[in-house]
Amino acid sequence: MRDEIRKIQELMEAAEYVTDAPVATSVHLAMRLRKPLLIEGHAGVGKTEIAKVMARMLGTNLIRLQCYEGLDAGTALYEWNYQKQLLHIKLHESTGRSAKEEEREIFSEDFLLRRPLLQAITQEQSPVLLVDEVDRADEEFEAFMLEVFSDWQVTIPEIGTIKATHPPYVILTSNRTRELSDALRRRCLYLWIDYPPYDKELRIIERKVPGINHRLAGELARFMEALRRMRLAKVPGVAETLDWALALAGLHADHLDDAVVSETIGCVLKDADDIKRFRAEVQKSGLAPFLQVSG
Amino acid sequence: MARFAALLRRQGLPVTLIHVTDAVRALEHLDVGDRQEVYFGLRAVFVGRPEDLPAFDRSFEAFWRVATEADGVAEALAPSLPEEAPPAVERDAPREALALEAWDEGGGDDGEEPLGVPAASEREAMAAQDFASFSADQLDAVYRLTVQIARRLARRISRRRRPSARRGRLDLRRTLRANLTRGDLIDLRFRRRKRRKVRLVLLCDVSGSMDLYSRFLLQFLFALQSVFARVETFTFSVHLTRVTEYLRARSYHQVLRRLTAVRDWSGGTRIGESLAEFNRRWPGLVDRRTIVIILSDGWDTGDPDVLAAELLRIKRKAGRVVWLNPLLGNPSYEPLTRGMAAALPLVDHFAAAHNLASLRALAGTLHL
Numbered sequence: 272m273r274d275e276i277r278k279i280q281e282l283m284e285a286a287e288y289v290t291d292a293p294v295a296t297s298v299h300l301a302m303r304l305r306k307p308l309l310i311e312g313h314a315g316v317g318k319t320e321i322a323k324v325m326a327r328m329l330g331t332n333l334i335r336l337q338c339y340e341g342l343d344a345g346t347a348l349y350e351w352n353y354q355k356q357l358l359h360i361k362l363h364e365s366t367g368r369s370a371k372e373e374e375r376e377i378f379s380e381d382f383l384l385r386r387p388l389l390q391a392i393t394q395e396q397s398p399v400l401l402v403d404e405v406d407r408a409d410e411e412f413e414a415f416m417l418e419v420f421s422d423w424q425v426t427i428p429e430i431g432t433i434k435a436t437h438p439p440y441v442i443l444t445s446n447r448t449r450e451l452s453d454a455l456r457r458r459c460l461y462l463w464i465d466y467p468p469y470d471k472e473l474r475i476i477e478r479k480v481p482g483i484n485h486r487l488a489g490e491l492a493r494f495m496e497a498l499r500r501m502r503l504a505k506v507p508g509v510a511e512t513l514d515w516a517l518a519l520a521g522l523h524a525d526h527l528d529d530a531v532v533s534e535t536i537g538c539v540l541k542d543a544d545d546i547k548r549f550r551a552e553v554q555k556s557g558l559a560p561f562l563q564v565s566g
Numbered sequence: 567m568a569r570f571a572a573l574l575r576r577q578g579l580p581v582t583l584i585h586v587t588d589a590v591r592a593l594e595h596l597d598v599g600d601r602q603e604v605y606f607g608l609r610a611v612f613v614g615r616p617e618d619l620p621a622f623d624r625s626f627e628a629f630w631r632v633a634t635e636a637d638g639v640a641e642a643l644a645p646s647l648p649e650e651a652p653p654a655v656e657r658d659a660p661r662e663a664l665a666l667e668a669w670d671e672g673g674g675d676d677g678e679e680p681l682g683v684p685a686a687s688e689r690e691a692m693a694a695q696d697f698a699s700f701s702a703d704q705l706d707a708v709y710r711l712t713v714q715i716a717r718r719l720a721r722r723i724s725r726r727r728r729p730s731a732r733r734g735r736l737d738l739r740r741t742l743r744a745n746l747t748r749g750d751l752i753d754l755r756f757r758r759r760k761r762r763k764v765r766l767v768l769l770c771d772v773s774g775s776m777d778l779y780s781r782f783l784l785q786f787l788f789a790l791q792s793v794f795a796r797v798e799t800f801t802f803s804v805h806l807t808r809v810t811e812y813l814r815a816r817s818y819h820q821v822l823r824r825l826t827a828v829r830d831w832s833g834g835t836r837i838g839e840s841l842a843e844f845n846r847r848w849p850g851l852v853d854r855r856t857i858v859i860i861l862s863d864g865w866d867t868g869d870p871d872v873l874a875a876e877l878l879r880i881k882r883k884a885g886r887v888v889w890l891n892p893l894l895g896n897p898s899y900e901p902l903t904r905g906m907a908a909a910l911p912l913v914d915h916f917a918a919a920h921n922l923a924s925l926r927a928l929a930g931t932l933h934l
Contacts, residue, residue, distance in 0.1 A: 273597040296596070296606035303595040304588060311616065353742045448850030449796070450811055456614035457584055463616045504845055504879065544875065 275299055279328070288317070288324040289467075289475040297462040298325060307420060307441035309405075309456065312464035314446055315508020322401035322442040332398040334439070336387040338408035344415050348425060350384045378429035388416075392423050392435035400439040406449045413455055420458065467509060469496050475509060480516045484525040490562055491516055494527060497561040498539065501548070507539040514538045529558055567593075570629050574612055577621040585612055601630065696895055696920045697782050708922070712782060715926055716789030764885070764933060766797045767851055769844065771862035773803035773835040779892045779919060783861050786925045790932075798851055802840035808848070837862055837905055838872030845879050852883045857932060861890040861919060866905030874908040881912050888931065889913040895920035 272292075280295040298321065301308035310318045326333035336347055356377040363373070385393065391400040405413065419425065423435035443459065445451060467475060473492040477483060495512050515538035524531050532553075540546045553561075571586045589611045596607045605626055613622045700708055768787060770780035780801065787797060799809050837860075852858060858880055866873060881887050889909060893899045895918040901910055910916065915931055918924045 272600050272603055273595070275595070276597075276603065292602060293606045293609070296603060297610040300592050300595060300607055300610055304591055306588065308610075309614075351743070353739050357742050446850060448848065449798075450808075453580060453614075456580075457582055459614075460588075460610045461614050462610055463613070463619070502842065502846065505849070506846070544879075 273299070282328045283324050284478075286324045286327045287478060288320055289471060289478050291471060294321065294462065294464070297460055301442075301460050302440060304460070305438070305440075307443055307459045308462060309443045309445065309451070309459035310462045310464060311445045311447055313466065313506065313508055315510035316464045316466060317509055318444040318464060319401065319403055322399050322444075325440065325442065326399040329397075329399065329440070331396050332394060333401060334387050334391045334394075334398050335401045335403060337403045338405050338412070340407055340409065342408045342412055344412070346386055347388045347412070347416075348386050348419075349389045349427060350386065351378070352382045352384050356382050380430065383427070383430070388419055389425060389433070391439040392419075392425065393433060394437055394439070397437040398439045400441045402441065402443045404446060405443045405455075406445040406447060406451060410452060413452055417454060417458060466499055466506075469493065472496070472509065472512060476512060476516045479513050480520050483516055483520045487519060487525050487527065488516065490527045491519070493564070494532075494561045495539070497563075498549075501552070503540070503542070503545045503548070505540070505542045505545060507541075511539040511541075527558065527562065529553070532558060570608075570625070571612075573625050573629055574622065577625050579612060579618050579621055579625075580614065581612060694921055694923050696892075697778055698892075698920070709782075709785060712786050712922060712925065713789040715922060716786050716929070763794055763796075765851075765853075765856040766794050766932070767856055767858045767884075768797065768799045769806075769840070769858070769860045769862075770799065770801045771803065771835055771837070771860075772801045776835075776861070776863055776892070779890075780861055782925070783859075783890065783919050786928075787859075790929060794932075798848075800840075800844060802837070803835050804839075806840040806843040806847075835862065835866055836868035837864070837866045837909075838868040838870070838874075838876055841876035841880065842872060845876055852880060854883075854885050856884050857886045857888060858884045859888045859890060860909075861892075863891055863893050864901065864903045864906030864909065866903065868905075870904045870908035873905050874912065877909055877912045881914075886914045887912065888915040888917070888928075890917055890919040890928070892918055892920035894918035895924065 276292075276295050276299045279299050280290055280292070283290040283295065283298075297308055300306075310321060312318055322335075323333055359377055359382070360373065368376075383389075387400070391398055402416065405416075408416075420441065423438040424432055426432045443455075466472075469492050472495060473488055476488045476491055477485075480488075491512060495507065499506050515535060518535050518538050519527075519531065522531070522535070533550075536546060536549065540549055567586055567589050571581045571589070575581045589608055592607050592611050593604070597603050608626070609619075609622060613619055697705075697708070766787065768784070770776075770783060772780050784799065797810070801807050801809050877887070891901070891906070894901075894916070901907060901916075917928060917931070919928060
C-alpha cells in the first residue's frame, strides 16, 4: 500500500472517521487527479462526513452547497446585495456624483454576496467544496455546475472574470433519488459506500461512543447487521446505530435483552410498520437470531 | 489499460476515453504491486454506479488472472458475457413478441413524416379499438398515431399553463433593482409563485398479456414527457426494474431492444412485493408533486395485504395515484380479483388504458 494512502487512512482515523481502503484510495486519487469525487450510498452511511474529514485533514475550509429542488445558478454562485446598494445610493444622494460613477461604485465587490461556488474559487488555499445531495437539484443545475467545474472561472458582467487560483477539491454526494447524468458521472471519480460490515461498524461504535461496554458494542453491530437483512421500509444507517449506542451507554446497559431493546428500538426503527414487523419477529423467535453470527 | 477498458466496454460499462486516461494517471499514484489498491483505485475510476460493480469485479478478476494472454480474457469470460443485442424476437414467443417485431422494424426515425398514417375515418375506428386486437402489421401505424396524439396533447397542455397576468406578491429585490437609478420606486415588480411541473412515476406490469399495454402507455407518456418535470419508469412482474435510463436511448429502435433485454418472463405478477421494493429502494421519488401511475390487470399471485399496505404507503406521499387496468375496457369486467379489490379503495383514479381514446382521456387527468 502506498504511504500516501496509509497516511490518509491514519489522518482520517485521527479525525474520528473510521475508514477502509476503498474510501482512502478514492480520496487519495481525487486529490491527486484533481477530479471531483462522487459518493453515493444509502442515507446515514457517512457520505457527507468524508468531506468534513477531508477539510480537517487538509487544514482548509469546507464550503458546503446544499442542493434542493429549484436551486438555481444565482443562489449557488453570487447575488447583488440590493438592500445595501439602495442604502448606499440614498446616503450619497447629495454628493452629486454622476450615475456612471454611482453605478461603478455599487457594482463593486463590496456589494457582492458570495454564494458557495464563488466562495470556493476565491480562497487563498484550495478549500473542500461539498455539493451535498446533488440528486435533489434539477438537471439544468447539474449542467451549470459541470460548466463551472470544467475551468473554475466565473464571469460576472459588472466586474469581470474571476478565475480560481486555488481550485477546490470537490466532493459530491447523492442519495440516488434521481439518476445523475452520464456527463457528471464521467467527470467524477466514484465511490459507493454500502452499510458497513460487522467489524467496521464495531470500530465505528467504539470510536464514536468512547467508554461503551465492549460486549454491548459487539452485540449492537451484530444486531444492526441482522436488522438490515429484514425487509424494512426505512433501513437504519450508521447514524442510527450511533444514536442507539449513545442512548444505551446513557442507560448504562452492558448487553442487549428484550426489555432494553423493546424500550429503545425507536432509536433505529423510525417507521411504525417496521417496528410492528420487528416486534412480531421477536415475539416469534426471540432476540437470539439478531445476535447470532450470520452464516 | 486500453485492453482492460475494451473488456469493460464489452461487459456493458460506459467506458470513455476520459476514463482510460484517468486510469493511466491513477496508476501513477498507486502502488502497482498492491493488487487490492489497484483494484480500489481503478474501481473509483471506471465504475460510475453500483449496478456496474459486479461486471467490473468479473472483468478485473479475469483480466489479472490471464493478463498475459491478450485473447484469453474474452474466453475466460465467455459464459458470463451478456449476449450482444439479444434478438428482439424468438419465433415461438407469443403475440406480444410479434408486436415487438413490427415496432422494431418501423421505429427509429423520429423526424421523418410517417408514411403509413391512416386516413381520418380509419383513425377514429382505430382509436376505439383495443390494442390487443390489432394485428401485428397494424401495430406500427397505431404506434405512430399514439405518438402523434401525445405530441398534440403536449402542445395543448403547455399552452394552458401560460402564466396569467394576475399580480402576485411584491418582489422587493427586483423592484429595487429596476428602480436603482431613479431614486424612487416607480416600476413595481411582482413575484408569482413559480409553477412547478408535475413529476410522474410509472410502474408498469410487463407480465404476460400486460406487456403490450405497458408498451403503448410508455410510448404515449414519453411523447408527452415535455409536459412533466420528470418521468421515472419502472417495470415489474416478479421483480421491479428501473428502466428510466433505458428509455433515454436515442431512437425508438434502441429503446425496444434494451427493454427486451430487461424483460423478465419468469411467471406470475407480484404487485405487492414489487411496490414494497419500490418503497424500500426509491423512497425519495414520490412527493406531493408526483403522480404515481400503476398499470396492471390486478392478477396478483402475491399477498393482497402486502399490496394494500404498500399502496397506502405510496398514497400517503403521492399527490395522486392512478391505476390503469386495460380489462376495464371490457364492459363485462368487474374488479373482483383479490389484488384489485384490495387496491381500489386506495386509488384516486381508476381507468382503462386499452385503446387510443382511453389514453387520450388519461392525459386530461394528469395534473394536480
